[in-house]
Amino acid sequence: MINSILRFSVIIILLILLQILVLNNIQFGGFINPYGYIMIVLLLPSVTPAWLVLVISFVTGLIIDLFSGSPGMHASATLLAGFSRPFVLRLISPRDGYESGSDLSMAAYGFRWFFIYASIIVLIHHTTLFFLEVFRFTDFFRTILRILLSSIFTVGFILLIEYYRKGR
């Protein structure tokens, strides 16, 4: 228990640092920006109480907000992702349900499951984030395009890290 709390604290800190120091500075064509920190919401163990997931995602979002100068934007998007997490998990649960001992990772449930799981959460997060950012519905389809492109990059990034974790 203590062990896994420690492990996830390290994961959370690492992902936040990665987002601030590296990913925030990656700007493909000034259009696409991967937000890999959403992985924190993905990886929290399935036994985490729902309110704790909410608090963690809110605080994570706030920290990212502090560094990108956008108060509340990432916080509300990440919070919505954290809130929808239990529903997504129930929606795509494997036949035998989730084992309380194993992580929600690619190693435990396979590529297909993890890919669907990551895509849904990332799409929810990015949709909220990008619409909150522009805060208007003009150029609706361009915002959609930005959401899709950035989501592809974020999911790709998350899958890369998962492959690395799985291989180790």
Next chain:
Amino acid sequence: MRNLLNFLLKYNNLIVFLILEGLALFLLTSGNNYHNSRVVKGIQGITRGIDEKINNARTYLYLREINSNLAAENSALRNSLERIAREENLKFNNVNDTLFRQQYQYTSARVINNSVNNQKNYFTLDKGRRQGIKVDMAVTSGNDVAGVVVGCSENFSVAISLLNLDFRLSARIKSNGYFGSLSWDGRNYRHAVLNEIPQHITVNIGDTIETTSYSAVFPEGVLIGIVSDLKKSGSDFYKITIELFTDFKKLQYVNIIGNMKRTEQLELENQI
């Protein structure tokens, strides 16, 4: 009472979610002063140290290019100095009055935080009120438009970037002097849009666009970009796409330009 408790227990997650989401949305919308919170960030310096470290590393990578730019600028300045000195001598004008003809005051500053990928981009500069920076000063990179200062703390200031949906600038076509309104459409960080140029004017691809002095923020003739695309829209105006001279992705050193006669001009204009 028991019903209420049961209700709270049953929906506790939804309640936590709604409270936190409300808090986040409150933060997001509290005052439209989006940039003010960035100024607060500058003053409190929670993230300042890390921002500066990231930027130091990046600055190092661009040193070669910055050097050559500085050398070019130096020689240009030397040339104009020479010219001015000669004119002064011809007129036997030795009055050493700094306000006699100086209207704009230049301060150089370093960009310590910048973005191009948001729809509303701002950048942070490492000079503030103590160094004489005030709100509404112009920011240029070399001789090209970069933005306008919108908030100052003691030692830092935040400028609204040209790459911001809320940014408006009065700009004109250099060759014929017709002016319009420049804005960014949020698509490409290399392009901006010039509106309100009527269609009876000849505009060519490659024409230079520069600032006017109407806003009392930018000096006259600061370069913006060249016309890269030209469309006749349904209305009476052209839709002109401009390729910007400033590459915001490698914005490093900028000049902050203060108009020393700005208050005088605005006071006069308000009297009428």
